[in-house]
Amino acid sequence: MCSAKPYYSVKKIVDDAQLNNIQTALAGAILIDPSNLTVVKKHVIENNIATGLTKKILDNNIYTEIYMTDKYFIQKSQKNEITKLHNFTLSFEPIMVNDLINQIKKSKIIKILPVTKTDEERKIVEQIFLNYKDKLAIGWSTHPAIKGYFFGNITASGISKKQSILEIVSMYKINTKNILGVGDSLTDWDFIGVCGYAGAMGNATEDLKKLVLSKGDNGYIGKSVNENGILDIFNYFGL
Known part of the structure; x- marks a missing residue:
């Protein structure tokens, strides 16, 4: 999860999906380990x-x-x-x-x-x-x-969804070319753009859809959020 929301607002989604890797919240300002709710990293404003x-x-x-x-x-x-x-x-x-x-x-x-x-x-x-x-x-x-x-x-300063994704990638030593980024608003392109694969919900903004499709076969527009669009995107990429 890469959300502008606080972690406690997306915790149920993380738990239901059984995600056990480090998550980012508050627009990239904190990294949290969902297994023990430890704040791995936080960027406090002076x-x-x-x-x-x-x-x-x-x-x-x-x-x-x-x-x-x-x-x-x-x-x-x-x-x-x-x-x-x-x-x-x-x-x-x-x-x-x-x-x-x-x-x-x-x-x-x-x-x-x-x-x-x-x-x-x-x-x-x-x-x-x-x-x-x-x-x-x-x-x-x-x-x-x-x-x-x-x-x-x-x-x-310097904090964003993109920056937080790069921090997580560095921790796990993963190549961004092997990551799928999914979102529904233009601001999500901040982190989706650095990912090798991109997805957008069916109800996403048109600007985001165009950017996602600019990745060719590595970009896909799924169904809307209400139609479990994320599962549609996962299916397209064989996940």
Whole structure:
């Protein structure tokens, strides 16, 4: 699994699939061994940087979540429709605090997640981020179950799904040419692109489908998520 979600939100999938190799979560910011739930590696955002960035985003009244390895927080005053929708997709509720900045000061933050609904809000986040671009990384994503919202996954500099896959490959001494990468959004190409084989769900974005098919016989578009598309892709590649 290579997910922007926290590990506790995908743990059931990992367990059901009986995956026992190291997994990556929080947009590549942590690596976890599912056999004993040990955090093999984590990339913590410097506290003063996390505090400064989050304060500027909150000052613009933009909904923001902050993540540690095993929990996430929101400011109680910001609880709204996004909270309910995101709870559903994460299968996990946030801890609501009165002051998010104070919480950051006493926490090891792995990911900051501003959620925007308008182009104007997204531009505000991107403008704020410019002052931190040498210290942090940002990757925008969407979710099919939460249409109309954009999620700004902010992690420590150099951290991404691609980087986490390369870390795992190095640990297991595997050639990326022998790896199959599967996703459903354009941002997934970040890690799929380095894999020798590529797959996209039937309900994936058209941009991702085109990139997957650019790998020729090593690329395949499966059925949609609701039709067990991952099994269709596995079958195509003889797995």
